[in-house]
Amino acid sequence: xxxxxxxxxxxxxxxxxxxxxxxxxxxxxxxxxxxxxxxxxxxxxxxxxxxxxxxxxxxxxxxxxxxxxxxxxxxxxxxxxxxxxxxxxxxxxxxxxxxxxxxxxxxxxxxxxxxxxxxxxxxxxxxxxxxxxxxxxxxxxxxxxxxxxxxxxxxxxxxxxxxxxxxxxxxxxxxxxxxxxxxxxxxxxxxxxxxxxxxxxxxxxxxxxxxxxxxxxxxxxxxxxxxxxxxxxxxxxxxxxxxxxxxxxxxxxxxxxxxxxxxxxxxxxxxxxxxxxxxxxxxxxxxxxxxxxxxxxxxxxxxxxxxxxxxxxxxxxxxxxxxxxxxxxxxxxxxxxxxxxxxxxxxxxxxxxxxxxxxxxxxxxxxxxxxxxxxxxxxxxxxxxxxxxxxxxxxxxxxxxxxxxxxxxxxxxxxxxxxxxxxxxxxxxxxxxxxxxxx
Amino acid sequence: xxxxxxxxxxxxxxxxxxxxxxxxxxxxxxxxxxxxxxxxxxxxxxxxxxxxxxxxxxxxxxxxxxxxxxxxxxxxxxxxxxxxxxxxxxxxxxxxxxxxxxxxxxxxxxxxxxxxx
Numbered sequence: 001x002x003x004x005x006x007x008x009x010x011x012x013x014x015x016x017x018x019x020x021x022x023x024x025x026x027x028x029x030x031x032x033x034x035x036x037x038x039x040x041x042x043x044x045x046x047x048x049x050x051x052x053x054x055x056x057x058x059x060x061x062x063x064x065x066x067x068x069x070x071x072x073x074x075x076x077x078x079x080x081x082x083x084x085x086x087x088x089x090x091x092x093x094x095x096x097x098x099x100x101x102x103x104x105x106x107x108x109x110x111x112x113x114x115x116x117x118x119x120x121x122x123x124x125x126x127x128x129x130x131x132x133x134x135x136x137x138x139x140x141x142x143x144x145x146x147x148x149x150x151x152x153x154x155x156x157x158x159x160x161x162x163x164x165x166x167x168x169x170x171x172x173x174x175x176x177x178x179x180x181x182x183x184x185x186x187x188x189x190x191x192x193x194x195x196x197x198x199x200x201x202x203x204x205x206x207x208x209x210x211x212x213x214x215x216x217x218x219x220x221x222x223x224x225x226x227x228x229x230x231x232x233x234x235x236x237x238x239x240x241x242x243x244x245x246x247x248x249x250x251x252x253x254x255x256x257x258x259x260x261x262x263x264x265x266x267x268x269x270x271x272x273x274x275x276x277x278x279x280x281x282x283x284x285x286x287x288x289x290x291x292x293x294x295x296x297x298x299x300x301x302x303x304x305x306x307x308x309x310x311x312x313x314x315x316x317x318x319x320x321x322x323x324x325x326x327x328x329x330x331x332x333x334x335x336x337x338x339x340x341x342x343x344x345x346x347x348x349x350x351x352x353x354x355x356x357x358x359x360x361x362x363x364x365x366x367x368x369x370x371x372x373x374x375x376x377x378x379x380x381x382x383x384x385x386x387x388x389x390x391x392x393x394x395x396x397x398x399x400x401x402x403x404x405x406x407x408x409x410x411x412x413x414x415x416x417x418x419x420x421x422x423x424x425x426x427x428x429x430x431x432x433x434x435x436x437x438x439x
Numbered sequence: 440x441x442x443x444x445x446x447x448x449x450x451x452x453x454x455x456x457x458x459x460x461x462x463x464x465x466x467x468x469x470x471x472x473x474x475x476x477x478x479x480x481x482x483x484x485x486x487x488x489x490x491x492x493x494x495x496x497x498x499x500x501x502x503x504x505x506x507x508x509x510x511x512x513x514x515x516x517x518x519x520x521x522x523x524x525x526x527x528x529x530x531x532x533x534x535x536x537x538x539x540x541x542x543x544x545x546x547x548x549x550x551x552x553x554x555x556x
Contacts, residue, residue, distance in 0.1 A: 033527050198524060202524075300504055
């Protein structure tokens, strides 16, 4: 069933629409996330013939240094002017981390420095709020484990929306403050993210608000594709062998895959079977559990992990994520909270990238995938770091001693250096032993 | 013994606009049967081609996912509030670009569906 997608909304030709993933029913663009026939999720589909004319390497290179350089394959009107430049984050080679974990060709997609709020959620929110404007909402909101809350609050402030944000009551204090500062109305909910998300679904049905991850979800999720576009462009328009992606709801991994496939279809990169690897915390690992069991049936879990930004026990995109991993020939792993903290430290110490707990999950899982031979050392592998460590500093509480203050005298400083050097050598030796164990 | 059942907006097209029902069902299977009897138009939409309740439909009892309470084995208690909510997912089904997904239609069962649903 190949139908032309171009139709007119107002004065503007629109080259995308919604389609049910299961029964294929088509919907005009509207704030809707479920099919009213089979209740399956809706997906944005594009007129790829139109994209062939507009989504070219040259047009992209002439675009802004943000995710909006890929605007013609994002679900926004052609003339949309994004008020906030998000995305287009660095792709860093990571030789020191690679050496530590037995890799030779490792890159980091560093969304710890994604603007404006230092997580990859800035990308999805940019697309969601563009559509909130299109649909005429005056109030927007979300359910969030923290990063999304901050991203919605910041961009909504700049776009003039009223904002209601629902979070689990036990969210890290820094993430609560980081959201309130933008003037958002924050609603703390006694319960975990899954409880918050369920309440948000009810609210979105009762109030005429744009909930970015509920009724704007199909548009919102498309923003994640830009991670995939950027990886390919920054590698010189080629695809990596492997991608390691943290999984909460499971959407990001599927959208990176969608991005790669669109690039192949449009001829911007050579066809290649990229293997996708999913990363979760053991304390909330419904998707990795399913992948290890060889199924796409997700059994919900009650989350218990410090990686709260990944603590979604009933991941809505879990079946799709599990299938994407399995079809690609990849794998999924999960790591303990102790490993997460160690990995945060290791990434910071080796590559100068301070990530939040979710990035610790990705880093620790990446190390394990090499250790277990799931990824070959020579493979070109990209690990996706999705958030900044300044947001979860409490995860490192007690990890560093506060050194005693010295007097402002050179003798004190020399004594300090002498003691520190001895201590430093000892730490380095320990790290070397640890590295051998990892291999 | 009765429980209050809140239906999602997505169901209303098939329930003549009803958003809430009272039920005397003892458990989830009985409740689903009762909903199907009350709203025959909903029946074909609730179940997949194998007769299973579609996986994207979630049931909650008093704020808790019914799967944590024993799922089909859970016995409803008087005054329970049952909430029906479709999953909110936004990922991509497969590696195939969405435009070229062959549509497996719920109605005709054909891969390349000709129904204009």
